Amino acid sequence: xxxxxxxxxxxxxxxxxxxxxxxxxxxxxxxxxxxxxxxxxxxxxxxxxxxxxxxxxxxxxxxxxxxxxxxxxxxxxxxxxxxxxxxxxxxxxxxxxxxxx
Numbered sequence: 001x002x003x004x005x006x007x008x009x010x011x012x013x014x015x016x017x018x019x020x021x022x023x024x025x026x027x028x029x030x031x032x033x034x035x036x037x038x039x040x041x042x043x044x045x046x047x048x049x050x051x052x053x054x055x056x057x058x059x060x061x062x063x064x065x066x067x068x069x070x071x072x073x074x075x076x077x078x079x080x081x082x083x084x085x086x087x088x089x090x091x092x093x094x095x096x097x098x099x100x101x
Contacts (some may be wrong), residue, residue: 034070039079047089
């Protein structure tokens with residue numbers, strides 16, 4: 001399955017019940033942390049292609065689909081911008097957030 005950014009990610013399963021709700025909250029929190037990690041890794045480079053960003057983030061050690069999900073989330077959060085030819089740039093939203101500190 002590909003999201004609207006053209007990033008491949010596994011289709012989500014919809015577990016039921018209170019345990020599933022806690023798991024979903026945990027997964028959302030972990031996803032946000034991973035997205036911020038990918039953006040932080042990209043920051044000193046400014047722009048990288050997908051494979052270079054994945055390697056720089058150490059995502060080869062992550063579960064399958066995790067990097068794609070983190071990248072997609074970082075794009076949605078405005079932390080990373082999609083560029084032509086499969087490149088990604090450190091995003092404007094992220095730059096503004098760090099400038100205010």
